[in-house]
């Protein structure tokens with residue numbers, strides 16, 4: 001595991017943009033497509049906005065990207081809570097990645113059907129064995145959740161299925177999410193974490209006892225891939 005600490009959210013977004021650009025260009029030297037899973041939340045917005053501008057917008061071969069989302073709120077894409085909607089507004093609406101390479105969770109279906117549909121697409125795309133995404137971008141909530149793996153939910157312990165849909169009582173909404181089994185087969189997982197509210201959960205996730213029911217982010221440990229935590233100084237404040 002690599003831990004990289006940056007001064008503030010602006011420096012963090014720039015470091016993430018540099019790292020992602022380098023990884024995409026390096027990987028595309030040996031294969032013709034790059035598969036990325038985006039996340040939602042506040043932290044990726046600044047990153048997306050940066051990637052949509054010079055120099056990154058010219059450096060990244062957008063047409064070779066295949067885009068998925070780690071999780072989604074069960075809302076229409078034009079709802080302000082939609083992770084895909086946010087990504088289109090801040091990034092995908094400003095670059096050229098063919099629509100058929102952008103895989104949005106189908107929130108027009110019933111939640112369980114939307115999860116089954118995404119699972120089918122992912123299995124068709126990656127096959128049933130071997131590595132999955134070239135890069136998964138993740139955030140971590142103040143409560144230690146990542147993806148839509150929230151504390152105290154059964155999906156945190158999913159061992160087999162690649163996707164799940166469930167009703168998240170505390171938010172009064174359905175959530176659609178990838179699970180640890182598929183994310184842990186990624187070639188690289190990059191967490192982006194910023195702000196003082198993340199300090200206590202980050203310390204527990206990285207330095208505390210293993211307790212994924214309370215800190216679901218602890219479930220993310222790629223089997224063969226890299227794990228990078230890119231955090232700002234405020235989020236890192238409690239670390240040893």
Ligand SMILES: O=C1O[C@H](COP(=O)(O)O)[C@@H](O)[C@H](O)[C@H]1O
Nearest residue numbers: 039040041042043138139140141
């Ligand atoms: O609910 C969500 O939150 C997490 C963390 O978001 P942040 O705003 O604290 O950065 C995010 O990773 C996830 O995709 C999203 O659905």
